[in-house]
Amino acid sequence: MKITRIETFTVGAGWKNWLFVHVHTDSGLIGLGEGTLNGFIKTTEAAVHELGHLAIGQDPTQISRLAKRMMDSVSLDGGHIHRTAVAAIEVACWDILGQSLNAPIWQLLGGRQRDTVLGYANGWYRTERTPAHFVRAAEAVVAKGFHALKVDPFGTAQGFIDEENLQLSYDILAALRKKFPKLEILIDVHARFTEADALRAARKLAPLGLYWWEEPTTREREQPANAVAAQCPIRVATGEMYDTIGQFYTLAAGGNVNIFQPEPMSLGGIGPTFAVANLALAHGSYIAPHQSGGPVATAVCLQLATCVPNFLIQEHFDPFNDPWTRDLVDWAPTLDKSNGHLSLPTAPGLGLKLNLDVVKAHPYDPKAYLNVHTEGWEKRLGADRKPAKSKKK
Secondary structure: OOEEEEEEEEEEOOOOEEEEEEEEEOOOOEEEEEOOOOOOHHHHHHHHHHHHHHHOOOOOOOHHHHHHHHHHOOOOOOHHHHHHHHHHHHHHHHHHHHHHHOOEHHHHOOOOOOOEEEEEEOOOOOOOOOHHHHHHHHHHHHHHOOOEEEEOOOOOOEEEOOHHHHHHHHHHHHHHHHHOOOOEEEEEOOOOEOHHHHHHHHHHHHHHOOOEEEOOOOOOOOHHHHHHHHHOOOOEEEOOOOOOHHHHHHHHHHOOOOEEOOOHHHHOOHHHHHHHHHHHHHHOOEEOOOOOOOHHHHHHHHHHHHHOOOEOOEEEOHHHOOHHHHHOEOOOOOEEOOOOEEEOOOOOEOOOOEOHHHHHHOOOOOOOOOOOOOOOHHHOOOOOOOOOOOOOO
């Protein structure tokens, strides 16, 4: 079997664009992948096609060999964009391999470890930054069946957070905790604080019983996360922005962080993410993959959730995206309201197909990207968009 061509599709999904890839073969099998990178969709699409000549004519079932070829044949490392482009093709090749063997990807990676996995909601708080508004939004999340959710309550604070903003953040989380005593609440700092204020804020909020403290400080180096984790009263999770396995090795060597958050698209696909899972296992740690892309990337994470023994919890944006996005693919996980667990894929390969009619109906939008430094970013309206003003009665 040989790869004959690579086709890309950009989709404007409201607050973000998504990039999907079809890898075609001479056998008639078509593999589906995703290469979403916030703010760089057209750039990543170009990178996929620039790397295409290294994949066309190659055997898609020799996945590790092909991925290495796409990385090594370009003498300079293209970082996130390079690995995201490789990931889109790599995942599509896993999809082809699974289809050719009539087996889901997780079966090819060692078989089933679990039947479901705990999911946590993200992208749900598209509302005003007040305790009452956040509680009202969370009520809808819990009604869907989620037992865990993630929130960044810090507005546009960066570096240092003043006392007024910190108190408002506390009030938001305290209101959530009061309303939902058993809800798992995960905090995302979006790497915006200094070490000092990451600890200052964590110490104030810790009595609320929070699940984790994500990306507490700079993304420039791994060491500051280790330094914060050594003193933090909340368990620290990090790694979504890492684009090499070696960065997770450095994180592990630094100690104190036991929740690794690999982003399969940023790392180059399923193979590198599985390697990080094994590194974490040797370290006595767990993985909780980051996933804020489209439904194909969701399926990638759930393939890993099925077979990785030290898989902790899965981020889930899909139910809070625009309703039409549910028609973009023909499979999506279901949520068990009794325990907040997501179902896992069972069909051959990746387990889902792309609806090209829906793709065509929602073209790329140059203003669709997330900027957490813009006032009101929580509403996830895309860049330069303002919420519609309510009509006075």
